[in-house]
Every structure is written in C-alpha cells, then in structure tokens.
Amino acid sequence: MNTSINTIHGGSRLVFDSVEGITNTVERMHESIARTTLLLAPVQPTRAHGHIAAGVYKVIRGINAGLREGVDRSFRLLPQEMRQAGNSIAETRVVAALNGVFGDHLEDSGNALATPMSLRTPEHALDPTDPGAAVTRASPHLVILIHGLSLSELSWYRKGRTSIGDRLRDERGCTPLYLRYNTGRHISANGREFAAMLQQLCDAWPVPVESISLIGHSMGGLVIRSACSYARGDRAQWLQKLQRVVCLGTPHHGSPLEKAGHAFETAMKKLPYAEPMLFGKLRSAGIKDLRHGALLDEDWQGYHPDERRPDQHRVVPLIAGVDYYFAAASLGRDERDPLGHLLGDLLVRPDSAVGIHRNELKRLKIRPENCRVFHEKNHFDLLDDARVQQQVVDWFGASPGASKRELAGA
Numbered sequence: 001m002n003t004s005i006n007t008i009h010g011g012s013r014l015v016f017d018s019v020e021g022i023t024n025t026v027e028r029m030h031e032s033i034a035r036t037t038l039l040l041a042p043v044q045p046t047r048a049h050g051h052i053a054a055g056v057y058k059v060i061r062g063i064n065a066g067l068r069e070g071v072d073r074s075f076r077l078l079p080q081e082m083r084q085a086g087n088s089i090a091e092t093r094v095v096a097a098l099n100g101v102f103g104d105h106l107e108d109s110g111n112a113l114a115t116p117m118s119l120r121t122p123e124h125a126l127d128p129t130d131p132g133a134a135v136t137r138a139s140p141h142l143v144i145l146i147h148g149l150s151l152s153e154l155s156w157y158r159k160g161r162t163s164i165g166d167r168l169r170d171e172r173g174c175t176p177l178y179l180r181y182n183t184g185r186h187i188s189a190n191g192r193e194f195a196a197m198l199q200q201l202c203d204a205w206p207v208p209v210e211s212i213s214l215i216g217h218s219m220g221g222l223v224i225r226s227a228c229s230y231a232r233g234d235r236a237q238w239l240q241k242l243q244r245v246v247c248l249g250t251p252h253h254g255s256p257l258e259k260a261g262h263a264f265e266t267a268m269k270k271l272p273y274a275e276p277m278l279f280g281k282l283r284s285a286g287i288k289d290l291r292h293g294a295l296l297d298e299d300w301q302g303y304h305p306d307e308r309r310p311d312q313h314r315v316v317p318l319i320a321g322v323d324y325y326f327a328a329a330s331l332g333r334d335e336r337d338p339l340g341h342l343l344g345d346l347l348v349r350p351d352s353a354v355g356i357h358r359n360e361l362k363r364l365k366i367r368p369e370n371c372r373v374f375h376e377k378n379h380f381d382l383l384d385d386a387r388v389q390q391q392v393v394d395w396f397g398a399s400p401g402a403s404k405r406e407l408a409g410a
Contacts, residue, residue: 128204141210143215187219215245252355345381
C-alpha cells in the first residue's frame, strides 16, 4: 500500500499527541497516588519528590515537542504536489476510522488526517464550482448517501457489492452522490456544513434540480436531520426540492453502546486512581453526540461532554411535506424475540431507529407503514443487504421525483 504524505505526516502528529497524552495520564496517576494516604503504611511525599517528578515529566514533554516541531518542518519542505496524492482504499478506511474516534481533536490541532467534508462520486471528489464534470450524466433527480461513524463512502460498497446508489441510478434514473465527512466532529457542525454544501451543489448543478433524496446510514441519518433543521432556519432553497429522507439504522433517540460507555466511565471515576486512566474521555464529540442523538449546537454547548445528566436534547421535528422512511435491523428472528429487544442490531435498538420514544413529545411523527425492521440482520447489513436495497428502491416509487402521496392520488 502506497501511503500518502499527508497521512504519514498526520499519523506522526497523532503519535506525538499520544505521547503527550500518556505522559499527562501517568503524571496525574502519580499525583493521585502521592496524595493518597495508604491504609497500612501512610506515605507523605516530600516537596523534593514532587519537584523531581515534575521535572522528569517536563523533560519528556520538551523532547516530544522538539521532535514534533522537527518532523513538522521536514514535511513542510516537501513539494505541494507530493502532499496532494490520493489515498488508497485501505488508507481511506483507516483514516475514516481514526476520524470517528479522534476527529474533533484532529480538526482542532490542524492534523492532516482530519477529513474535510466533500461530495463525491465513488471515484472522485466533486469540484464545487463544476460538480457536473465528475458525473457521466447529470440527472435533475439527486440522491445523496451519507455514511455513518468511522466509515467513508466506501461503506456503501461493502464486500464489493453494488451500492444502493448504483441501483437508484440504474432503476430510477437518479444521479447518486456520496458525502465524505469527519464523523468525530459534532453532528450539528457537520449538519450545518452539509446544509450549506447542498445549496452550493444545487446552484452549480448543470441542469435544474427537480428533486433531492437523502439516504443516511446510522450517524448519517442524524447529520441529515441536523442539516434539514439548519436549512429550515436559514430558509435554504434546496429544502423546497427535498423529496424524501431514508434513514438506515439511525439512532434517533441515542445509541445504547455510547450510553453504556458513558455510564461505565462515570462509575470508574469513583474508584481510587482510576480517573486519570479513563481513556474513554478520548471519545470524539461525534461519538458523545450519539448518547442521546444530539442534532443542534444547543444540545451540547454550555455542558461538559462527560457530565452525567438526563436526556435534554431539543426535539427536532421532521420536515413537513417530505417523505420519511426508517429502516432498522434486529438480531432477533421476529418482533417477539427478546434478543432483538435487548441487543437490537448490536449498536442501535429498533425503537430508536424507527423514532419511537416512551415520551410521546419526543416520538418522531412518521407513518408506521414507512418503517420496516429487518430481522436476523446486524447494523452493517443495512448497507448492502439485497432486501434492504430493494425496499429502498421501492420507496422511491416509479419516479424519483414523485412522492408516495402523489403516486397514491394519481
């Protein structure tokens, strides 16, 4: 695998960041032990001991910072054309995984591994000023597919199979495009940027856009709903073209895995010496947003991300006049199987994926006939399972620009 210069540089910076983080963790652990009076043999650290330890950690940080600066300067001397080389498939997947876990940190630290948002075909990124140049035939009916956490547009071609986008192109005449984005950022940040990007796309598309359909897998569905909310507030013109939204395994009311991770972290804080070692605090902002399905800035601004508090995220209603379709997966054999209720698809429970909430005010107003649960399937089967793909194609009806309500009245 030929690894790009940007990935090597970004990876090296992540290593230096890790060394600094480990040093800080060990120092806090050292201080925690030193401050604690042992039950059987009380030990009071001397002032000299504290100064010596602090000096050692300071030297380690200094060496690490010096090496980081030297490496950064070396990479900056390389020609720009070398830094712009494309990523291989394997490299794209690794970078996407790193963005899911550390994406907010990568962006804040200016790391080259931070993935910028882009609309793409399976082969190329679109030129924002001439997006039609990257497609063979520009249809007035656009369908945009948005991947989930720690994934990329390659996830729609899981195991080398035909993607949902390809089927909608061949069977419904749509032009499929794929969003690549940094899944470690806050969902609201990605949603706002995606909303602006959709307006730019419509303004520059070579033919007048007649309809837009959005398909999101997992976190991708939350990014769609966030983008729609911001577009509604900004009165974006593209929202008038939005025909349908399809969410596949989207944790509209949160993911039990992130809730369990946060609960475990909270419990560990109560144990002696454990707090400095809570590497769970390194979870990205995007992952923490999945705790309750946070879509807006107001859901996280002003709160400590690791604070234990009840679900207080704002209710974001579905857009009136848009057809919504929700698909969920379940490990259970049928709706009565307790395995499905307990584990869902391993990451998301069916109730959350179809918008059901015990609080009626938070329940998403979607037609029951527009929801479907696929049994004996896991979270990632929703990307390429033949039955799921056929259901999505059927939800598009005979024409990508006609809603089911229009078809029913024809």
